Amino acid sequence: xxxxxxxxxxxxxxxxxxxxxxxEGNPEAERxxxxxxxxxxxxxxxxxxxxEMYGGxxxxxxxxxxxxxxxxxxxxxxxxxxxxxxxxxxxxxxxQSLRRLDTNYLDLYLLHWRSHYPLGETMRAMEELADxxxxxxxxxxxxxxxxxxxxxQSLRRHRLASNQVLYHLGDRGIERRLLxxxxxxxxxxxxxxxxxxxxxxxxxxxxxRVLGEAGxxxxxxxxxxxxNFLARHPHVFLIPKSSRxxxxxxxxxxxxxxxxxxxxAAIDRAFPAPTRDVPLGMI
Ligand code: NAP
Numbered sequence: 001x002x003x004x005x006x007x008x009x010x011x012x013x014x015x016x017x018x019x020x021x022x023x024e025g026n027p028e029a030e031r032x033x034x035x036x037x038x039x040x041x042x043x044x045x046x047x048x049x050x051x052e053m054y055g056g057x058x059x060x061x062x063x064x065x066x067x068x069x070x071x072x073x074x075x076x077x078x079x080x081x082x083x084x085x086x087x088x089x090x091x092x093x094x095x096q097s098l099r100r101l102d103t104n105y106l107d108l109y110l111l112h113w114r115s116h117y118p119l120g121e122t123m124r125a126m127e128e129l130a131d132x133x134x135x136x137x138x139x140x141x142x143x144x145x146x147x148x149x150x151x152x153q154s155l156r157r158h159r160l161a162s163n164q165v166l167y168h169l170g171d172r173g174i175e176r177r178l179l180x181x182x183x184x185x186x187x188x189x190x191x192x193x194x195x196x197x198x199x200x201x202x203x204x205x206x207x208x209r210v211l212g213e214a215g216x217x218x219x220x221x222x223x224x225x226x227x228n229f230l231a232r233h234p235h236v237f238l239i240p241k242s243s244r245x246x247x248x249x250x251x252x253x254x255x256x257x258x259x260x261x262x263x264x265a266a267i268d269r270a271f272p273a274p275t276r277d278v279p280l281g282m283i
Contacts, residue, residue, distance in 0.1 A: 001014040001015065001016060001043055001044030001045055001046075001252055001255065001256070002014070002015055002255050002256045003015065003044075004234060004235075004237075006075075006137075006161065006162070006188045006237070007161050007162060007182075007186045007187050007188035007235065008159060008161070008186035008187075009137055009161055009188070011075070011107075011136075011137075013046075013047050013075050013188070013237055014044050014045055014046055014047050014075075014237075014255075015231050015236075015237060015238065015254075015255040015256075016045055016047075016227060016231070016237075016238050016239075016240065016251060016252060016254050016255050017040075017045050017046065017047025017048060017049060017075070017190075017237060017238065017239045018036075018037060018040045018045050018047070018048050018049065018239060018240070018241065018242070018248065019049050019192065019193075019239040019240060019241030020033075020037070020048065020049060020050040020051075020054055020059045020062070020063055020241060021051070021054050021059065021241055022054070022055070022059075022241070022243075023037075023054070023055070023059050023062055023241070023243050024054070024055035024058035024059055024062060025243075029243065030062055032243055032244055032245070033062055033066075033243040034062055034065055034066045035245050036242055036243055036244055036245045036247065036248045037062075037063065037066035037067075037248075038066050039245035039248050039249060040242075040248040040251075040252065041066070041067070041070060041073065041074065043248070043249065043252040044252070045248065045251075045252055046073055046074045046075055047074075047075045047077070047237060047239065048063055048066075048067065048074055048075070048076055048077065049077045049164070049190070049192070049239040050063045050076075050077065050078050050079075050101070051078055051079035051081075051110075051112055052078065052079065052080065052081055052084070052093055052096065052097050052100075053079070053081050053112060057096070057097075057100050060078060060097055060100035060101050061100045061101075063076075063101055064100060064101040064102040064103070067101075067103075068102060071103050074107075075107045075108070076101065076103065076106055076107050076108075077106065077107060077108040077109075077110065077139075077164075077190075078094075078097045078101065078106055078109060078110070079109070079110040079111070079112040079141060080093040080094065080097075080109065080110070080111055080112060080122070081093065081112055082111065082112060082113055082114065082115030082116070082117070083115070085111055085115035085117045085121075085122040085125075086117045086121060086122075086125075087117075087121045087122070087124055087125045088125075089117075089125075090122050090125035090126065090129075091125050091128065091129065094106070094109060094125075094129050094134060094135065095134075098134065104134070105133060105134055105135065105136065106134070106135045106136070107135075107136045107137065108135065108136065108137045108138075108139050108161060108162060109126060109129060109135040109137075109138060109139070110139040110140055110141045110162070110164055111126075111139075111140050111141065111151075112141050112142070113141060113142040113143075113282070114142065114143065114147060119147075119150055119151060119154045120154040122154075123138070123151065123154040123155050124154075126138040126155075126158070127155060127156065127157055127158050130157075130158050131157070137158075137161035137162065138155065138158050138159075138160060138161060139160065139161050139162035139163060139164065139188075140160065140162075140163050140164075141163065141164035141165065141192075142164070142165060142166075142280065142282050143163050143165070143280075144178060144279070144280040145177050145178050145181045148160070148163055148178070148181065148182070148185075148187065152185070160185075160187055161187065161188060162187060162188040162189070162190055163178070163182055163187055163188075163189055163190070164189075164190040164191075164192055164239075165178065165189065165190070165191065165192065165280060165281075166191075166192055166193055166280070166281040166282055166283055167189070167191035167192070167193075167194065167230060167236070168191070168193055168194050168195060168196040168197075168226070168230065169196070169201065169207065169226055169229070169230070169267070169271040170196050170199065170201075170271065171196070171281040172271065172272075172273035172274065173273075173274055173278045173279075173280060173281055174189070174280070175273045176273070176274060176276075176277050176278070177277065178280070179233060179236070182235065183233070183235050186235075187235075188235055188237060189233070189235055189236045189237070190236075190237045190238075190239060191230055191236055191237065191238050191239070192239055192283075193283050194226065194227060194230050194238045194239070194240050195223065195226065195240055197283050200222075200223065200226070201222070203222065206270060207270040207271055208222060210266050210267060210269075210270040211225045211226060211267070211270075213266075214259060214263040214266065214267065217260075217263065218257060218259070218263075220253060220254075220257070221250055221253070223240075223250060223251065223254065224250065224251070224253045224254040225254075225259065225263075225267070226254070227240065227251060227254025227255065228254050228255065228257065228258070228259055229259060229264065229267050231254065231255055232259070232264065238254070240254075
């Protein structure tokens, strides 16, 4: 898996990583999910995204199982729930996540979405966690440009590393302003739900045919084409979720090759970006 610099951090992170929302389930489903995560790690998809919210902590436990013995090779990300994001709540939530993940540090810790607690309070706790070495980098999620600016201004000793936002072929709203702002500020943009969270274009619809035709020209699948299109910006990272090793292997083929300008134009026409500003999409 090819890597790129994660914003200003000097850390190389794979272009395509792995999501973990809804990986919990019955024992067989969970075994498959762990196997898929481990297959992804073998393929270099070492950016693993989880959250205290997912499965009420169960996803973090499964990630902990999947990365046991290989923690150092993983770029591990978790998130604090807005309802826990008071100063004390953030410190406590992080300890709980570390325990479930069976590790003593996170590579990146995010505020999952905007909280009713003052941002400065959450960021003060984040900075303390960073000072203590319990998290390496601080980030946010579901923040539009003005909120990102506010988060940057709330930080005193550390710099905002990342913003995780919705980005898929059916929702290209971040291309209006947010993407460019983050590029200028060297903030890594992590695209969540890159397949639209289960709403991937069917092969027989117009957009699905465009993806299929581009894929046929490069010997790639429509999903690999979609991932490649989204990763065409040099500061974007993707975290598709898959609970089967076969899917994960397919997804790993989304990077490391290039769509032609004609392919890009055809995909752009089939899945147009909005022509005016729209509220940041959120799932
Ligand atoms: P997604 O990655 O867009 O799509 C996941 C769906 O695609 C699953 O049903 C999965 O099925 C299927 N899939 C994956 N690879 C496939 C393949 N090669 N062939 C066929 N089907 C495939 O959706 P997502 O889980 O919403 O988003 C990804 C990650 O982003 C999440 O898991 C989470 O870590 C993060 N996220 C963050 C936020 C936030 O607020 N920050 C919000 C949403 C998501 P199988 O499971 O059967 O493989």
